[in-house]
Amino acid sequence: DDEMKQEKLAVDKELIRLFYANRGYPDARVLSAVAEYDATKNAYFVSFTISEGERYTFGEIGIETSIAGLDVEALRSSIRTYQGNVYKYRDLQRSVEDLAYRATGQGFAFADVRPRLDRDVVNKVFNITYLVDEGARIYVERIDIVGNTKTRDFVIRRELGFAEGDPFNRSMVTRGKSAIEGLGFFSSVGVSTRQGSSSDKVVLNIAVVEKSTGDYGFTGGYSTADGILAEISLTETNFLGRGQYLKLAIGATPNGQTYDFSFTEPRFMGLKVSAGVDVYRRFSGETLTNFFGYESTGGQLRFGVPITDQVSVDLLAGVETKTFADAYTYDHDNDPNTPEIPHPTAAGDSVVITNGQTLNKVFVGYNLTYNTVDSPSLPTSGLIATLNQQFVGWDHSFVRTEAKARYFVPLMEDSGIVASVRGQVGVINDLSGAGVHPSETYFKGPRLVRGFQSMGMGPKAANGESLGSLMFAGISAEIEFPIPVLPESYGLRGAVWGDVGYLSSASAAAAPTTSGDTQQVRSSVGASLIWNSPFGPLRGDFAHVLQQDTADSTQVFQFTISTLL
Structure with missing residues (x-):
């Protein structure tokens, strides 16, 4: 009806005004809006007449206060309106909110923040002074x-x-x-x-x-790294209305099955600390590039502690037992007519993985995260960095340390073009002297350098089986951009990128390396299509490998789930 039509037009007018106000046009306004009904298409066509006004930037930024004892310098990091940046109404509003929040954190609960805007019509800038005063005691x-x-x-x-x-x-x-x-x-x-x-x-x-917080169903997918994926799961993010997370899942891939149970209490004992437990049972078969099949059972306790709005730490403790289904031997003389022999350790002893052999481990660890990224699904600015360590004991003793970081920055104002640089490094330090079991080492592929198959790079045994590495390092640069011919609502974006990666030698507990030069740097360049789907961001990568070892396995196209790190 006419009343509903006018309400929708009023909403559209406000959205248009905010669109311009967040792109440097504070005086933009809709002069008229006319809706015409087309009976042949059974649709309304709306025409808006808009006055944009002049485009402004932010000028000098300051803070004034009448509150004695308020640390003004400590508030400055809350300001999002930077001198020289294009005027954005949302940055102004967020600055006001964050300044008031920081003042409250200093003990001034009634602090009131108001922006004073001084317009310079000649230079087209807004000089802003944030006035922090004592508000009404309510x-x-x-x-x-x-x-x-x-x-x-x-x-x-x-x-x-x-x-x-x-x-x-x-x-x-x-x-x-x-x-x-x-x-x-x-x-x-x-x-x-x-x-x-x-x-x-x-x-x-x-x-x-x-809204519904429970999910019962079957999900499936495909990844060139893992093949066909299928999972039957029961997930409830608001269990019994208490805000608790519960998940039961059964998953399958071409080479294994997984059974998982997970429970999280977001406010353990009423504190701002999450506590959870994970229990799993997994079966993994031998593949062309993985020399052992195994079944494992394990679990862990975890606690999540927010330190600041941007920094959090997760504490972990767990146990796992792993039983191997295949003997681990190697072809010592490259002659298929002679029997393979058990692999030696660096000390020359025979360490044989036989059918039914079990490896046990206990571990404690932490994961430290710093995150200022503005959006988890479509980031345009900010930094996310993680540092995690795992201290492992029982049958084997070692320390695993990994660090990852990615920085996002918009290249051109409001263009939708975003550049990012990502770095990652991991190292395993053996504490026992007998070598780290190969199943605990790094098997890398497209997650380090795109264009390589899963476990397709790094040291290999004589029969081509991947042995794993004790250290990896990599750096990537990427430019992501909207696709001009497609509407933004499709959720499709393009990207061009370059990767460089390095893998170290295998563990002393692995078979002798006969190929896969560990000193060889791997690199690739390529282009991607990224889809922000209802199931999460997905991407297809077309890669051209620039540097590789003759024993590496490459792959031109890969389809994966897109992640921040």
Whole structure:
């Protein structure tokens, strides 16, 4: 009807205004909007007349305060409006919210932040001064929550960061709303306020609309690294309405099966610490490039601790037992008519993996993460870096250390073109002196240098079986861009890239290396098609290998799940 049509047009007008305001045009406005109905196509065609105005950038940026004791210098890192950058309304709003939040963190709960904008019409810049002053002393009298038929009240309340009786601060309310939305339990979250029993009290109203958080079904896919993948799973991200995560899954690939159970309590003992347990049983068969088949059973306990908004650490402890199904021998004389012999260690002793042999391990470790990336699915700026270590004992003793990082930066303002540089390194240090078992070493391929098959690079035995390496290192550069002829709604983007990687020698516990020069640097260049699908970002990589060893196995096209690291 006409009323609904006008409401939709009003929403579209506001979206257009914000679109321009976030691209340097603060004075942009819609002069007119005309909707015409085409009966032959049963569709409305809308014409907008727009006045853009002049394009502005940010000028000088400052902070002024009347609050005694407030550390202004500590607030400056919260400012997102950088001198010389194109004017963006969202950067202005986020700066206000973050400044108020940081001031609250210094103990000034009633801090109020207002931006003062001084327009320079000659140079087309906005000079901004953020005024941080003491706001009205208003307290939260009550928090009313409606619409949560399944989710318990406490799951929502704990995301707010404040409770009844605490000072009322709009930046805290905004952050609390974002945190509730981030749970993923609700299709919409509405927050409003009304005056309480007196002028210095407010009642906070939170209205949520719940959505399904359980997933029962069958999923399948294909990766050139792993082949056909299939999984039957039961997943619940809001178990019993308590915000807990539960997953039961059975998976299969051409060379194995997996059985997994996972449970996570996001607020262990009411603290901002997550606690979880994972239990698994896996079967892996021998492949053309993997010399052993095995079955393993294990589990781990994990604790996640947020240190700051950008830094978190996960603590891990677990146990695993692995039983091998195949003898591990090698062709010592390259003669198929003579029997293979057990592989020797560096000390010359025979260490034989026979049918039914079992290796046990216990481990403790940590994973430290720093993340300022603006979007997990379509990042345009920021840095994500991880450092993890695992200390392993029992039948074998070694330390595994890995570090990865990737930095994103937009190349041109609002072009959608994003450049990124990624680095990764891993090393295993043997503590026993007998060598690290080959099944615990690094088998690398397209995850290090695209264009190589899974386990297609690195040291190999005489029969071509991959032996694994004790160290890897790699660096990649990529430019991702929108595809001009396709609408953005398709979720398709292109990329060009280059990879360089290195793998070290095999473990002393492996068979002698006869091929796969460990001093040879591998490199490749290529182009990719990336799809931000409903199942997550997927990508197809077309690669041209520049440097390789004669024993390496290459692959021109690879299809994988796209990840940040």
